[in-house]
Amino acid sequence: MSEADPTQADRTWQDRFGDSMMRTLATPLALLVRGEGCYVWDDQGTKYLDFLAGIAVNALGHAHPAMVAAVSEQVATLVHVSNYFATPPQLELAERLKRLTGAGESGRVYFCNSGAEANEAAFKLARLNVNGRGRTRILALHDSFHGRTMGALALTGKPQMREPFEPVPGGVEHIDTTIEALEAAIDGTVAALFLEPLKGEAGVLELPDGFLRRARELCTEHGVLLILDEIQTGIGRTGTWFAYEQDGILPDAVTLAKGMGGGVPIGALVTFGAASDLFTRGQHGSTYGGNPLVTATANAVLGVIEDDGLVANAARRGSELREIIARFDSPLIAEVRGRGLLLGIGLTEPVALRLAAAALSHGLIVNAANELSIRLAPPLIVGDAELAEFERRFGLALASI
Numbered sequence: 001m002s003e004a005d006p007t008q009a010d011r012t013w014q015d016r017f018g019d020s021m022m023r024t025l026a027t028p029l030a031l032l033v034r035g036e037g038c039y040v041w042d043d044q045g046t047k048y049l050d051f052l053a054g055i056a057v058n059a060l061g062h063a064h065p066a067m068v069a070a071v072s073e074q075v076a077t078l079v080h081v082s083n084y085f086a087t088p089p090q091l092e093l094a095e096r097l098k099r100l101t102g103a104g105e106s107g108r109v110y111f112c113n114s115g116a117e118a119n120e121a122a123f124k125l126a127r128l129n130v131n132g133r134g135r136t137r138i139l140a141l142h143d144s145f146h147g148r149t150m151g152a153l154a155l156t157g158k159p160q161m162r163e164p165f166e167p168v169p170g171g172v173e174h175i176d177t178t179i180e181a182l183e184a185a186i187d188g189t190v191a192a193l194f195l196e197p198l199k200g201e202a203g204v205l206e207l208p209d210g211f212l213r214r215a216r217e218l219c220t221e222h223g224v225l226l227i228l229d230e231i232q233t234g235i236g237r238t239g240t241w242f243a244y245e246q247d248g249i250l251p252d253a254v255t256l257a258k259g260m261g262g263g264v265p266i267g268a269l270v271t272f273g274a275a276s277d278l279f280t281r282g283q284h285g286s287t288y289g290g291n292p293l294v295t296a297t298a299n300a301v302l303g304v305i306e307d308d309g310l311v312a313n314a315a316r317r318g319s320e321l322r323e324i325i326a327r328f329d330s331p332l333i334a335e336v337r338g339r340g341l342l343l344g345i346g347l348t349e350p351v352a353l354r355l356a357a358a359a360l361s362h363g364l365i366v367n368a369a370n371e372l373s374i375r376l377a378p379p380l381i382v383g384d385a386e387l388a389e390f391e392r393r394f395g396l397a398l399a400s401i
């Protein structure tokens with residue numbers, strides 16, 4: 001077995017990170033070496049309660065036995081074959097996603113390796129919705145986040161992220177998140193409307209009441225694809241399998257990633273009804289997409305979520321977490337936003353970074369989504385003991401600010 005480079009042994013990990021990793025990343029908060037359940041440990045042996053879960057990814061927490069078994073078994077059976085061949089885990093996952101999303105018989109699934117790639121596929125799908133009249137407009141929301149690749153970046157409603165990389169693919173218009181703006185912008189020249197049911201990266205912001213239902217009506221009326229980005233909100237996180245269920249609607253397409261793989265890199269585009277007929281042979285693909293290693297793992301993750309009732313647990317623990325936050329009765333807390341186990345704590349002062357750092361020093365990982373918002377996204381397996389620990393540790397952090 002090869003050893004780590006001995007000339008690096010007496011240098012700090014921060015220096016090694018700064019000298020070797022691309023400058024796109026800020027210096028990380030700690031060097032993590034292992035995890036179990038809702039906890040992770042750093043290289044010094046410090047134990048942290050993980051209420052970020054790799055940004056809503058580790059649905060089953062860390063080192064879940066079902067995931068360990070699925071990865072181990074599949075890696076010893078068949079890891080990768082290319083899309084010239086089908087594999088049983090790939091078919092099982094596609095069928096499962098059709099059932100869980102409500103896409104049903106006419107649904108179709110495309111597998112890729114990340115959220116951004118799922119949105120790239122959805123962007124290409126939108127381009128095919130020409131309806132014989134050459135629709136090129138795509139609507140997305142200000143403050144939305146859809147990923148960092150060029151197409152996903154074009155959809156993302158944060159100008160400071162896009163501007164250094166322009167020109168990005170054209171045709172995308174960002175609108176205000178109001179029903180009036182939606183009604184004014186949408187007509188028969190629009191190919192697709194991209195939405196996050198809750199804006200996670202923006203600090204867990206809810207859409208206005210009735211927005212999603214009105215979007216569904218307008219899209220149907222004008223032949224516009226309603227494409228929901230449930231990369232962060234999907235897979236049980238908001239207390240239902242998908243957030244759109246809470247509005248009683250179905251989209252024309254949904255993009256998934258994050259929680260679906262529980263930590264292995266996988267994304268998917270699921271189409272509904274007539275949208276399933278838009279892509280034709282050869283129009284899109286991915287070498288790794290849907291390989292047996294990641295699809296077997298995702299099947300295990302989704303299987304545990306179903307068998308252990310973790311969607312209901314997300315709803316129940318989300319309410320309990322809200323009650324805990326209300327009990328803090330802190331002048332720093334203005335409001336709590338979000339649903340299930342995707343919550344944003346709105347602050348009265350721009351101290352989110354300091355508060356997250358204080359939490360870390362008390363052994364708790366939370367995320368400063370921006371200076372006025374703390375984002376909580378614990379694993380879906382979170383229970384009484386972890387909620388009690390959260391209350392104690394976050395209370396200490398609040399008191400120290």
Ligand SMILES: *Cc1c(COP(=O)(O)O)cnc(C)c1O
Pocket residue numbers: 114115116117119145146147148196200201229230231232257258
């Ligand atoms: C994380 C995220 C993405 C991008 O996913 P990656 O896997 O990082 O490419 C896109 N949309 C939303 C809503 C996300 O939360």
